[in-house]
Amino acid sequence: MLCFIIRDRTELMTEANGTAADYDLIVLGSGPAGEKGAAQAAYFGKRVALVEREPVVGGACVNTGTIPSKTLRETALHLAGLIQRNIGGVEISLRRDVSVLDFMRQKDDVVARQHTQIESNIQRHGIDYYRGAARFKSADTISIESAKGTELLRGRVILIATGSSPHQPAGIPFDHQKIYDSDTILTIDCIPQSLAVVGAGVIGCEYASIFAALGVKVSLIDGRTELLGHIDDEISDILLDQLSRRLKIELHLGADVASIEPDEDSVNLTLTDGRVIDAQKVLYAAGRQSNTGDLDLAAAGVVTGKRGLIPVNEHYQTNVTTIYAAGDVIGFPALASTSMEQARVAVVHAFDLKYKQSVATLLPFGIYTIPEVATIGRSEEDCQKAGIDYEVGRAWFRNNPRGMIIGETDGLLKIVFDPESRQIFGVHIVGENASDLLHIGMMVMQLGGTLSSFIDSVFNYPTLGDAYKYAAYDGLGNLARRGNAKSREA
Numbered sequence: 001m002l003c004f005i006i007r008d009r010t011e012l013m014t015e016a017n018g019t020a021a022d023y024d025l026i027v028l029g030s031g032p033a034g035e036k037g038a039a040q041a042a043y044f045g046k047r048v049a050l051v052e053r054e055p056v057v058g059g060a061c062v063n064t065g066t067i068p069s070k071t072l073r074e075t076a077l078h079l080a081g082l083i084q085r086n087i088g089g090v091e092i093s094l095r096r097d098v099s100v101l102d103f104m105r106q107k108d109d110v111v112a113r114q115h116t117q118i119e120s121n122i123q124r125h126g127i128d129y130y131r132g133a134a135r136f137k138s139a140d141t142i143s144i145e146s147a148k149g150t151e152l153l154r155g156r157v158i159l160i161a162t163g164s165s166p167h168q169p170a171g172i173p174f175d176h177q178k179i180y181d182s183d184t185i186l187t188i189d190c191i192p193q194s195l196a197v198v199g200a201g202v203i204g205c206e207y208a209s210i211f212a213a214l215g216v217k218v219s220l221i222d223g224r225t226e227l228l229g230h231i232d233d234e235i236s237d238i239l240l241d242q243l244s245r246r247l248k249i250e251l252h253l254g255a256d257v258a259s260i261e262p263d264e265d266s267v268n269l270t271l272t273d274g275r276v277i278d279a280q281k282v283l284y285a286a287g288r289q290s291n292t293g294d295l296d297l298a299a300a301g302v303v304t305g306k307r308g309l310i311p312v313n314e315h316y317q318t319n320v321t322t323i324y325a326a327g328d329v330i331g332f333p334a335l336a337s338t339s340m341e342q343a344r345v346a347v348v349h350a351f352d353l354k355y356k357q358s359v360a361t362l363l364p365f366g367i368y369t370i371p372e373v374a375t376i377g378r379s380e381e382d383c384q385k386a387g388i389d390y391e392v393g394r395a396w397f398r399n400n401p402r403g404m405i406i407g408e409t410d411g412l413l414k415i416v417f418d419p420e421s422r423q424i425f426g427v428h429i430v431g432e433n434a435s436d437l438l439h440i441g442m443m444v445m446q447l448g449g450t451l452s453s454f455i456d457s458v459f460n461y462p463t464l465g466d467a468y469k470y471a472a473y474d475g476l477g478n479l480a481r482r483g484n485a486k487s488r489e490a
Helices: 032-043 059-063 066-079 100-124 202-213 233-246 336-351 380-386 401-406 434-446 451-455 464-489
Strands: 021-028 048-052 128-131 133-138 141-146 149-160 164-166 194-198 217-222 250-253 257-262 267-271 276-279 281-284 288-290 323-325 365-367 373-377 391-396 412-417 424-430
Touching (some): 021 336, 032 336, 059 066, 066 100, 066 202, 128 141, 194 267, 194 276, 202 217, 233 250, 233 373, 233 412, 233 424, 267 281, 323 336, 365 434, 373 434, 424 434, 451 464
Parallel strands (some): 194 217, 194 281
Antiparallel strands (some): 133 141, 164 288, 267 276, 365 373, 373 424, 391 412
């Protein structure tokens, strides 16, 4: 564990003497937004204080969310013997002696290394680190309650990056040992024989596929009738088929949970359509809420919205111009990648640093289900709703040599493009390494490229990246067929 730069107690001003330590920037929260925002300001020579209420740095991203769940996904694939693939008829079954310690070991190691890396970054940038619960005394003054007592900090600028926590709907007994939210699922005491996942959003779908890959009987429940409604319908349908057919997940869509009754051995869930599900464990993935309740934002004059969300402008300023907010605490898209950029943009604006002026308009989304899904830009449905003419090019992984080698038979790379200019509207992928593959399409879009960008490029062979070239060829073929059809009509 690295030692943070903490000022000597004689330099820390306390509430008792009524004065405060002065900083250019005070950052609340050490998750992706907080860490990167603090480092950005410190890099430009600003005096920065970083406050974290938890015993460890990294926020939900490192400790309970992004990093742990993605690590568990890879662990599940390893322990399951690549259960999602079909390689030459070879069948490898799950080790039946897998324990929860086996499942969590790699996750714990990765999280520990992330802690070290973040601590090193804080130290390297000369950021003063305070551990304790922060609360606004006024628009420029923060009170920190810790084991050392009360400390006061005053900042020219304050960045709120306190993240979010799982939303816990009323009436659900989360204190019961068999019922978990998306944070406490990491404390699960065994690999259950059966698991009911309530909520088919990103988190629910990811954990459902992770446990299903381990051989757990999983029931996925959601009141909505479609899966991940914000992604391309064709991609969503493929994922739905993979979850139900390959991973044997029981899908219960279009019905909410009417009642939930835990007993000594299991949990009984009755759905609004009358269906009854009995599971050994339950994961409630009911969305997130901002960690603003204990900050006393009213003392600073900062307004909040539903579930504690903080409204901000394009510079990530709150209604109080010297107070900024970034990351999950402001809501959508609530991704680690965008949170980092939001904080950097906020700090640059706050101190007029003439550097990063805005977050990129194109934001990639990765969903770490089994199989992965990744998307950027417009889908077919987006184009249809907007009345925009479009064409599509597809490349199936089963026709790609690398896809054949790895047994990825159901993957799809899909390009949505303008039939006139051939510029790319969007890229949508389901299958192995989708979240990495997406960046090729993203960069072409970012630079204003067209289908020719893929056709004129040389890709390593055999690679899944080569699918871009064949999706582009397929798109050109569809354009030709469209032209031929118009000729016949004429």
